[in-house]
Amino acid sequence: MTYRGEMTEPLGARIRRLRTDRGWTQRELAEPGYDRGFLAKVETGSRPPSDEMLAYLAERFGLTVDELRFDRPPGVADELRASLDEGYRDLEQGRVADAETRFAAVAKQAAGYHLDDVECYARFCQAEVKWQLFDVAGAQAELEHADELAAAAPPWLRAMIVHRWSGCRYLSGDAGAGIARVEAELAADPADPDAELCLLSALIHPLMEMGGLHRARRAAEDGRRLARAATRPDFVARFHRQASQVWQAIGRADQALRDLTEACRLFESVGFDRDAARCRWARGYLLRRLGRLDEARSELTAARDQLATIGSDEGLAGATVELAEVRLRQDAPDEAAALVAEVWPLLARDVEALGEATGLRGQIAxxxxxxxxxxxxxxxxxxxxxxxxxxxxxxxxxxxxxxxxxxxxxxxxxxxxxxxxxxxxxxxxx
Missing domain, CATH: 1.25.40 (Serine Threonine Protein Phosphatase 5, Tetratricopeptide repeat)
Known part of the structure; x- marks a missing residue:
C-alpha cells in the first residue's frame, strides 16, 4: 500500500477535494454549523479554519481531526504498526536488509502523518538493526532519536528504549550510567507490568558483571512475580533468559536451565529466531560452567551457526568466544585460538567480550x-x-x-x- 505521508496538499485544498469526492456543494458541507462563504474562504486558503471548525468538518467527513489535518487515511496508524511488527520478525529471522528498508519507509510515513508514537517505534526498530549489526554507537544514536519522541509512545516501548540504551552503555564500558538510568525509570513506578518487567530484565546482567549479585537477585525475584501479569511473550522470555544468570550464580542450575528452556520456547512461539539462538548460547555457557563440555559444545555450535545465518554479529562474537573456551577446556588450544581470531574484528565493539576474549587468548597462550x-x-x-x-x-x-x-x-x-x-x-x- 502506498501512503501520501507528506504535507504536499494545503489543508483548504484537501477539504475541497474531500467535499467534491463526496459530490457535496459548499453549502451542503458547511451548513448548519457554518455558512457557505466562510467555507469558500477556508478552501481557497484565505482564512484558516478554527479548531472548532476542523472538528465539525472532520465529523461531517467521518474522520478524526488529525486524519483531516494531516491527510491520514483511516486506520493508517494500525497498518504502519503492523508493518513494523512484520519487519521486526524479518530482522529476528535474518532478513536484515528487508527490515531496514521497511523501518526507514515507515519512519518517513509516520513523520509525514505526525504519528509520533509510530515514528518512535520505527526509530527503535532502526536501532535494533544497528544492534544486530553490532554497531553500538549507531544503535545508541538511533535510540536517542527515538527517545525524543518517547512521550507519545506506549509504556512498553519507552521501557525497551531504555533497556537497549542501557545495553549500549554497558557494551561501551559505562555500565554505571546504564544501570542508573534503568533504576531511575523504575523509581518513577511504571504502571505497566510489561514495562516494569523489561526494566528489571535490563538490570540483571550488568549488575551481575559489576558484582552486584544481591541487587540482581532482587530484580530477578521481583521480575519472577511480575512475569505472571505481563502480556508480551518476548518480554517474559527476555526476563527468563536474564534471570537464569542469577539462579546459576546462587547454585540453582536446574532452575537456570528451566528458565532458558522456557525463554527459548517463548521466543520461538513469536518467530524471534535471533533471541531463541541467544538462549541456546546462554545454555551452552551454563553447561560449560557445569562441566558438561560435550553438551556445551553442541549447544554453542548450533547457536553460533544460527546467529551467523541470521546476521547477528554481536551474538556470533559472543557464542564463538564461549565455544573457544569450551574447546580450550577440551584440550584443543589451536582450535580455540582459530575461533577467537575469526571474530576478533568484532570484539572491539563490546568491552565485555573484548576483555573476555583477550583473557582467553592469554589462557590459550x-x-x-x-x-x-x-x-x-x-x-x-x-x-x-x-x-x-x-x-x-x-x-x-x-x-x-x-x-x-x-x-x-x-x-x-x-x-x-x-x-x-x-x-x-x-x-x-x-
Missing part, C-alpha cells in the same frame, strides 16, 4: 607453553575489565595472571596480581 605472551594478554584483559567495572571477570583474570607469573618464578609480581584480584573482589556484593 599458556596452554601452548608461551607464558610471556600469556602474561601480557592476561594483564591487558584485567585492565580492560577493571576499567569497565567488570569486577567478577577481573577477579578471575587476576587469579590466572598470578598463576602464570608464579609459574615463571615472578613471585613478587604474582602476589601483586593476586592482591589486585582481591581489590576487584572487594568491589562486588558477594
Amino acid at each position: 599458556a596452554a601452548q607453553g608461551d607464558l610471556e605472551t600469556a602474561i601480557r594478554l592476561l594483564r591487558e584483559a584485567a585492565e580492560i575489565q577493571r576499567g569497565a567495572s567488570l569486577h567478577g571477570a577481573a577477579v578471575s583474570t587476576s587469579l590466572r595472571l598470578g598463576d602464570a607469573l608464579r609459574q615463571r618464578g615472578q613471585l613478587t609480581e604474582a602476589i601483586e596480581a593476586y592482591r589486585r584480584g582481591l581489590d576487584s573482589a572487594a568491589g562486588t556484593e558477594g
